[in-house]
Amino acid sequence: MTDIILIRITCPSRHVAETIADGAIEHRLAACANLEGPVSSTYRWKNVVEQAFEFVLWLKAPQANWDRIEALVLTHHPYDVPAMVALPCIQANAPYEAWVHENTDT
Incomplete structure (x- = not known):
């Protein structure tokens, strides 16, 4: 098992996702960011079923960076409760795991 986590937000x-991705990479919190979407989301908010198009941001980072990434997300994300x-x-192949650690600060 590695100490790498895959963070899904x-x-x-797209702008919000790119802002968070850029910040995570620039501050060496994550080694890589992937952006997917738009995707269709259905969820309950304040007792009402809502539907929206959203973008899925994936960050690959050491687990030790979770708190700093969470702080970054809370700073730039407009939702009251970001997912x-x-x-x-x-598991990760050894060269990729090494690359993640070389490109992040923990």
């Missing part, structure tokens, strides 16, 4: 626009979850990376 849904964003209301931000981390999945453990069970």
Whole structure:
């Protein structure tokens, strides 16, 4: 098992996702960012079922950077409750894992 986590964040626009991605890379919190979308989302908010198009941002980072990435997201994300979850990376090839650590500060 590695200490790399895959962080998934849904964003209301490409601009918000790119702002968070750029900040995470520039501050060496994450080694890589991928942006997908738009995707269709259905969710309950304040007891009303809502539908929206969102963008999915994936960050690859050491687990030790979670708190700093969360702070970055909360600074730039307009939602009251951003959907931000981390999945453990069970395994990664050694050169990629080394690359992630070379391109981040923990």
